[in-house]
Amino acid sequence: MAIDKISKDRQKEAEQMQNVLLLLNHLVENEETTLKLIIGCLYDVGAVNLINQKVTGERQNRVARTLAGMSKPAAKVLALRWFKKNCPTLIVNWLQSKVSLRPDPDPEPVPSVAEVVSSDNSEAALLQKSAIPRSQVREIKQLRSQIKILSGLLLCTMTALGGTAVWQVYQVSLESSTAKPELQPVTTSPNEQIQ
Incomplete structure (x- = not known):
């Protein structure tokens, strides 16, 4: 009886996590503009930090920043496609690990x-x-x-x-x-x- 209850709970959990995945996919589709803005902001910050880290000369740094600005639209399209394909599943897996309340086999500080x-x-x-x-x-x-x-x-x-x-x-x-x-x-x- 206890094993049957556990399997029903697991099945219910799987169904609910599937619902969360569907809702996240829906959210991603409906909030595409917001995602594009977030990706654009992240691209700007990441590109500047990468260029400042890798390019030391002032003139080369300006040229690299200009080139980064030119490639931003293509990077946004690729990043949005990757986000739509991968992030809902990654978020669901992370959320499931948080709500499972199972003891961590490695309770060392993160x-x-x-x-x-x-x-x-x-x-x-x-x-x-x-x-x-x-x-x-x-x-x-x-x-x-x-x-x-x-x-x-x-x-x-x-x-x-x-x-x-x-x-x-x-x-x-x-x-x-x-x-x-x-x-x-x-x-x-x-x-x-x-x-």
Whole structure:
């Protein structure tokens, strides 16, 4: 009888979490404009921080910021697509872990994001500073390597888009400066032909 009640509770929990997922998907679809604004703000902050961290020269920094501004629409589209595809499920899983009230197998204190990000990359240092389990340390290191790869791809994309834009502007200005004025055909009126 107790096992039957537990299985019914689990089934009810699964149904409710499926409802939460559907509601989150609905929210994402209805609040697309809000999501675009949030993504735009995050892109602005992240791009400036990444450029300030990676590009040291003042002139190169300005150019990189200009290129980042040019690539913002494409990044927003890709980020919105990723968000719609992945975030409702991630949020549901996180919420379910919070409401399950199951005892944590690893009740060690969880460090803040700032502590984890600011610490150095070595596994031993992460384990000493924050008492993070080894599996989470590996996950953090994988995420850091993915961030580095994505940062490099973003920088390459911004450079390529910026270079393309500069090339197009150069081509247009070159064509307009070397364009020959077209000669207008001379038309004569019937009165002028008689004379």
